[in-house]
Amino acid sequence: MSTGEGFQFDILQTRGRARRGRLHTPHGVIETPGFVAVGTQATVKSLTAEDLEAIGTQVIFANTYHLYLRPGADIVADLGGLHRFMHFDKPIMTDSGGFQVFSLGASIEHGVGKIANIFPGETPSTSANTSANTSSRKQVSQRAGGGTSLVQVSEDQVRFKSHIDGSMHVFTPEISIGIQRQLGADMILAFDECTSPLHDETYTAQSAERTHRWAQRCLAAFHSHQPQHGYPQMLYGIIQGGAFERVRRESAKTIAEMGFSALAIGGNLGKTKADMHRVIDWSVEEIPAAPPRHLLGIGDVVDIFEAVERGCDTFDCVSPTRNARNAGILRRFDDDGTPLAKFRVNIRNARFARDERPLDPACRCYTCQHYSRAYLRHLFKAHEILAQRLASIHNLHFMAQLCADIREALEQDTFAELKQAWLEPTQPANH
């Protein structure tokens, strides 16, 4: 289907709820299911566009909150938009800033975890103290116990403090869309409030309803002004509703009916992997098949298989690149053929000190073609920047290859077998 001027999403195959698709954008095609590499500050840390091209990265995700604060959206706009600014000629997504306003703004500056005071008159309830989720996009908006108000949410706007210099700023749906017009990503997101697993159903429902009103304002703002950089943009509506079935289904239905060209599943996805699966199911069951679907902030191997099976097309996650920078190398099997529990090894381990093999002998990435485990270990032990770069290349290539294998399995109708082979291997593979 055409998803708006300059965009088209073709579903090539459907297997159960899973889809093999192709999203055409003004900066090229995204084969789906596809992983979106995170480049928060208009750089996928340590990598150039040429590196990303060689890796097979199709699309990247930059953060509106960060770029608004530094260098400033007007500067990015003056420099011709994100693509020109960062010398990346492929598709780019930006989030709306909503997530970071609620989570990062306060927590980075004050080191008190993810805390957000709510504007007088809107008091959230909390029902638990911990969350089983690990994605940073899932834990937000807790109430500070009588502390200084750091983020204030009202019907009209969100006020927040910069984590860089403590200056005060305001985001509204209109401001967020305006900033994302300036930044000029291909795919942009509606401004939402991302609730926390600590919020109860009443607060989550109230918040979701406000997010729906903000979604309408985002659509109106989006249609009220033209793209600034000579190519169209596509706006994603974001489904909220936490892990409460009634609220989540209602949010999915409401957002889907607003006429967004694309949809994203956001917010609190519950406290367990099982919760997350249900939240995706509830969301997907209430939305039409045609628009592309993005799952926000998810991206480990297990999650990707589960999300694809449930009908998600794209997913962004910092974990492959963050793990890379901490010496966590993505691999499917250990050297003896044993499946690796978390699909990674720590290359700092002493057993790699003299290991002349590439990180993964089966991998075709630049790093595995030219460097030994011993060299990577040395670079990490010696705190050398090149370590982070070479490991990031490998991990992003791993994700690109995983998604390519998933796409091929969907084409061949062997997705179930591929998923089982990865997630429930019955015996060591010869690898």
Next chain:
Amino acid sequence: MSTGEGFQFDILQTRGRARRGRLHTPHGVIETPGFVAVGTQATVKSLTAEDLEAIGTQVIFANTYHLYLRPGADIVADLGGLHRFMHFDKPIMTDSGGFQVFSLGASIEHGVGKIANIFPGETPSTSANTSANTSSRKQVSQRAGGGTSLVQVSEDQVRFKSHIDGSMHVFTPEISIGIQRQLGADMILAFDECTSPLHDETYTAQSAERTHRWAQRCLAAFHSHQPQHGYPQMLYGIIQGGAFERVRRESAKTIAEMGFSALAIGGNLGKTKADMHRVIDWSVEEIPAAPPRHLLGIGDVVDIFEAVERGCDTFDCVSPTRNARNAGILRRFDDDGTPLAKFRVNIRNARFARDERPLDPACRCYTCQHYSRAYLRHLFKAHEILAQRLASIHNLHFMAQLCADIREALEQDTFAELKQAWLEPTQPANH
């Protein structure tokens, strides 16, 4: 002239003392005068071999002391030597470890500056408290005022403490050559003691004489065992003698007579640029023309012109890459055509916030072809790794281009004009 098996140094032109040369090595040709990029820990920080190839870097310099401690010379040897270990197929130099043993070993661990206690019975005198020199290779071996002995120098050996874990180690001339055989650089250096500007003539002379005895031991060790990695290596003798004419000339004559295939000018080069010029002159006047000459630890723009004029062929220096990592961008002219005093600008400066021009509009490096000053400034302000990489590419390209221009001027016999245009510009250039 043939400088030993596998090596040949051809002097293509001689202009006064300056030479335009070509050094053939087992890993390719070095056009001289040529800049040697520093890759201390078997990595030119943030860059790959492919980056260095594109930049035009001909040869790199790695540090024996660092690699001996981490990952260990035996590990590098097991992995096939430095070239294979770091995936760099061009010429590599290593130093002998002597310099770092005297300077870094103690200073990094204890944060007390460059201090070395001398073994009982060998007491250095000091004659000044400050040095005008900025090169880290020039200030060493000062006496700790009654502190713990960190480095002990005797006729036979140097004992030192690892800056990484405090473990004790011993270097001798034989051990240094053995380690450099394991590391497998093309060009290796004799083990020397690098004296300080604070040492008086008596101590400097005693030290130089010991360095000469060590040089003989290095030659004997070098000829007593074969290269380990299937290609020959070339050993540089190092001229010491501080900034004392008699001692320096004597050292140059003595080292030159030992039959080294190549010679390096090392140690304390005095307290001023004028001192350094004299030290180079005294050294060069006592040595034959045929062997290639390396000037250790020198490499700013002014120094390179002066060293080339005085007959040096190669020079290594951390400053272009270290400056790059600190946002110091090498350029000849400011935007108004004014020559830049230190040949660099700080790209963090607010005036670059919206500057869409490349770092240097006349530069053909990868960074200047694809990125704006505004983007580089953003990356530095946001503490992004890519900043260091893009700036390092530019600064090393600047050095490569400077040396290429110097070579061309020597060929055309216009070196004096080129030097004057760079160092004493009479009017703003149109740039």
